[in-house]
Amino acid sequence: MSTPSTSSVIFDYENKYATSYLLPPNILGVIRLLLGKYALGTNIVVLIWSGAVLDDADTFFSYFTHLSYIGVTAWLWASGIQSIAFANSWKGGRDARYPLQSWPRALQFLHELLFSTIATFPFIVTIVYWALLASSKSFSSPYLAWSNISLHILNAGFVLFELWCTNLPPMKWIYLPITVVILGLYLGVAYITYATRGIYPYDFLNPKKQGAFLAIYITGITIGQVLVFVVVRYAIILRERLASKTLKEDIPRHADPNEKSSEAKPDLL
DSSP, X not given: OOOOOGGGGOTTTTOGGGOOSSSOHHHHHHHHHHHXXXXXXXXXXXXXXXXXXXXXXXXXXXXXXXXXXXXXXXXXHHHHHHHHHHHHHOSSSSOOOOGGGGSXXXXXXXXXHHHHHHTTHHHHXXXXXXXXXXXXXXXXXXXXXXXXXXXXXXXXXHHHHHHHHSOOOOOOTTHHHHHHXXXXXHHHHHHHHXXXXXXXXXXXXXXXXXXXXXXXXXXXXXXXXXXXXHHHHHHHXXXXXHHTTTOOTTSOOOOOTTSOOTTTSOXXX
């Protein structure tokens, strides 16, 4: 019995998660980590402010905005470290890799799932905030102005950089229903918060105030997630096609696991 070739099990054989068609991997990694440091600092400041000034730090993790931003932070750090590791292993040879490619499949799956969430959830957060939640108080103080810009504008900006300036591949369709389920699970978090703290993280989730509109809001956000996923996926495909002419050809890639070697299967006339 023949043994499968090593290339047949290589995760991300084109190294797309760690590279860019515009930037060398070391520069990409540095940018990702710098953005990650800013995002981490934002999370820390908002959490401290919530506890010291607003006295509601115990509900910090009840807000989808914060959970989504933590996801973006985690992605920037994880992907930045992978890019730096890839750059360090790239000595001009064709076997350069980044650590995730040799890690367990479960971690590779979670990396792809994390990407699918940060590629879509920040847009949902931004749209819902500015469409339903923003008010004249959103910029009423320097802190509110900074935090709302960071959490509801820069969050999408970070993602746009990832989607448009890197080689990230299109999300797999399997992650669409998973992201919808994650949104559904968040409703449980919101209503647990009400049961334990007596408040709804977002007023539009209050069934007494919203009545039938609650179902409309939930359905609309679900449809919005599907639309955002589809739009982002095909935007990535468009970027790949437009960037193909400027793609850095010197970036090493591994053999396509879908291609059969000529020795294993001779060409047929």
